[in-house]
Amino acid sequence: MEVTPRKIVRIGIPRGGGYAMGPGKADLLEAIHATGSISAAGRSLSMSYRRAWLLVDEMNHAFATPLVEAHLGGAGGGGARVTDLGHEALRRYRALQDQAWTVLRTPYQDYLRLLKPE
């Protein structure tokens, strides 16, 4: 497993007992942008169809306006698009992770010395 700051800095944006945004939702947004489809995005992350739709629904209800627009059915099984707010929410989420990593990089390396050598 490659260890990246994104695997380490798992920021959550709490909302209503759950999270409006977090590592899984951010990855899903990126995958929807890449694939143009919620189900294909879910598959690319080994996420069930049901779970991918649930996460999209949670995001769409938590933010001021939807982050993903889906059109169901039709030839090709419909598709999905990340909205302008979706791109903004994702960009700023990644910025939070990057900002945290600037102060965590050194103490994180120190922390690893507590572990067994890999």
Place this chain on the structure above:
Amino acid sequence: MEVTPRKIVRIGIPRGGGYAMGPGKADLLEAIHATGSISAAGRSLSMSYRRAWLLVDEMNHAFATPLVEAHLGGAGGGGARVTDLGHEALRRYRALQDQAWTVLRTPYQDYLRLLKPE
């Protein structure tokens, strides 16, 4: 739900495809210290007995020496103790969260403006 920096800054210490330390394991260590028992600690976090033991086992194998010493059975059903390294691992994990929060506090508040008013 009370929103605290600990709910927002969910740092993970990746190790071997999983995490050596993370929000759930840190809370469990605290609860073991408070209750003196792995099963009581798990219950206090609404965590199954099996899961609490699994998390302890993962931590004990990932760190240089065990973070929790359990003595099974006996009158009272045994007990558990957080070791010196366990206290150190927990203290430094909370310090990572606090350090990240110092730089995240303001951009996090800004991020909330993207959400629907609660």
